[in-house]
Amino acid sequence: MMYDLYSLALYAAISLLLLFSLFCLVLCKVSSPYPNVLRLDEEKYFVDPVNGNRVKFPSLDDKWSVHLSVIIPAYNEESRLPPMLEECLEYLSSREPNFLYELIVVSDGSRDKTVQVASKSRNSNIRVLDLKLNRGKGGAVRLGVESCRGALILFADADGATKFSDLSKLEDSLRDLVEGDYRKDPSKVSEALAVVCGSRAHLEAESVAKRSIFRTFLMWGFHLLVKTFGVRDIKDTQCGFKLFTRRSAQLAFRSLHVERWAFDVELLYIAKCLKIPIAEIAVNWTEIEGSKIVPVLSWLQMGKDLFLIWLRYRLGAWKLRTKVD
Template sequence: MTEPGVEVSVVLPAYNEADTIEETVRTTLETLDAFLPAGSYEVIVAEDGCEDETPEIAARLAAEDDRVRHFHSDERLGRGGALNAAFRAAEGETLAYFDTDLATDMRHLEQLIESVRSGDADLATGSRWIPGEHADRPAKRGIPSRGFNLAVRGLLGSELRDHQCGFKAFSREAFETLVDEVEDEHWFWDTEMLVRAQRRGFTVEEFPVEWTPKGDSKVDLVRDVFGMGSQILRCFWEFNVSPYANRRTGTVVGVLLSVVAFALMFVYIDVGAFVDAVGDADPALVAAGAVVYLTSWPLRGLRYRDILAELGYRESTWFLTGAVFISQTGNLVIPARAGDAIRAYVVKARRGIPYTTGFASLTVERVYDLLTITVLAGGVLVALTAFAPDTVAELAATAAGEGLAGQESQAVQQAVVVASAVGVIAVAAVVAIVWSARSDTNYVRRVVEWASDDSYTELVASVFEQFVGDIQRVAADGRAFARIGATSIVIWTIDVATALLVFLAFGLDVALVSLLAVGFFAVSVGNLAKVIPGPPGGIGIYEAAFAAIVSTLLPVSFGLALGVAIVDHIVKNVVTVAGGAASMTWLNVSLTEAVEGDEADLSADAAPVEE
């Protein structure tokens, strides 16, 4: 039992510290005894699911000295979780902790505790980046730390210089006010505490400390990238976006983004070339192309429905068509096809489908798209090789940029290289997915554990396991794999048919067989080429590849082929933008609700498929 007069509680978070914990406890007691009255403090060893002899050592120390308490956990709580539990059980009104490796010089402990105990500050923290003391930080630790602190200051509005130093103290009032607001229970815990304290108006004292690195710390992929980085973004969203967003603003912003998407098309193309191209085209056939292209969207919704059904969720085709429209509109606005993530938000917000399943279903869809257009392009190329080898030679010359102007040549060469690489990757991805679906070995966990030994590993491994498992479930069902593949072929055939109608709109007199072959090849290669992130709207590399192939295989000039490509792409983008705007209005999308996963406002609950 602790004495009733305890004023200060010092927590030592410990995980597998058998070699050092006894010396750390004794050093802590000696330091506290030098400036605090006897019986006014306690030292709590918060050992967090240790796998060595730390629990036995801590229990012995607590039995030998009534100033020492032992907080035990059979399972890993995470650094923040262990601190939360220990501080809640602590007796003191002043709560402090520091890393058990004693990297921070213990002569600073009195200043840390007295800053809070005296009432001058609500929180106190040591800093390795304030001039005044020495912090021997090697580059592999210093550079990531400075980057992290810069991100916290810039994105979260903190005024502190060092958020990660494991040398902090809190008043009981500040801790109890903040602890339920802090969501992270791992390495970001103390950073979030400091940031929220400043936003709440608590006084935070930051002072320089002498700090010497101990042990072999390293930049950890899982902890630093997936853990710390995602937590900074979570807090940024909560502090700066969520308070100002609701369903109404989400819908308005979505519609405005659709307008921006259309406007961006005219930033990345030659407006004069576009006007000339449209002036030469038959508007009725261009409109017919738009109508034909529109028919592919319900098929996209149907395909996505089949993918989700394999993952255990039944949803309506029309709802999913709207979700696809919204995400594709986002891709026209947001570089690097990051708009795909919006669809995961929509199906989570409106149907409660987990984010891992949402992203896995998107991955499956993308693999099918890439595989389909690779097969279409490859099929035409094989046919040309067999029946028209001279034409293949001409294509090779065009791919090398022969006969084209400097800028056109560069764009065409880039398109060919990218399309070839993406095609190979698509085929390899399918082989890997199908092979892994038939393997019992858990490669996901092996890779994650190889990349990290941090407490985040279990969390991240489980998320990736679910993600990969969802992909494998679709690949393991041969009939579903074939059915979804057949739908993909129809979708991309309609895409090609749209381009062919635009061809005809320009009055080109070309044999139908040649037009079909060239259309499939040009559209497929163009779409493979634009997979690599480019400017919003995707204008540029698609047109370059399309025009180069058409002008090589058909009696059409490069300039005229470029005009056809521009009109074809704009027709498709206009349909996408219009459908996206209508779908955002219909579904009343709020990205805030989607990110927070507010299930109270779901329009319908997810319905797992019964086996």
């Protein structure tokens, strides 16, 4: 009887190993080494908010022409977007007169009035990228980054949950990483390698106290998956407030495959693999109603994505761009 159980266990183990090997083989066959980025012709243009002309977006390959680009992914954000834009514009416009910036609102296939709301102010610093097909947050951020002009590039959530003035904390940290100030020497800093992540990790104890046991369990499960299959030393990978030098963005976003919620983890995984310096800085954060995350389904999707990110890179099915084209 014992021999039969041992044989059965051995047979099951061998079968599972063969199935996993077959899965890995199929995964390698169907995976593209580098991301295939879809962009429709009409998505390559924006409407000039001042004169109404249709103008082609620049390319991330172009030399920087403003100090800072703020990329704001937005899906059905007609209600939460206006306060965020107002806070952002108020803060950036208060800087020295020669500070140049732009806001790129990426409407990710929105079905509400997100595009109209973003265009309403007719502010020359705002450009709207109107995606006709929904890509997911990561896909929207990527196309916004590809269309920007900044020496530094920040992506910030449309809900305004992070206090925008905390940008100065990220800038201070980046200054230490690259040993330069992008407001004084943008060309040097633009070509440096650095990423600074806003973090809500210091607020975790407070947030756990407000969550249900089930949601807390899901959160800790996700953290475990991130540490196992993603990055170990970044406490909060999901905060939507991250600052990149232009060259770092070129390298990281052009290797990015995941277009939905787990894209932050892949970005940081890529940065780690390319030895791009990363810093994590605590920011002020307030939960805003209207989140698009569905607790169970979104976290299950992210968990699956995290495992497949790790596995594809381990198998060599996905590869990294190690230089700017």
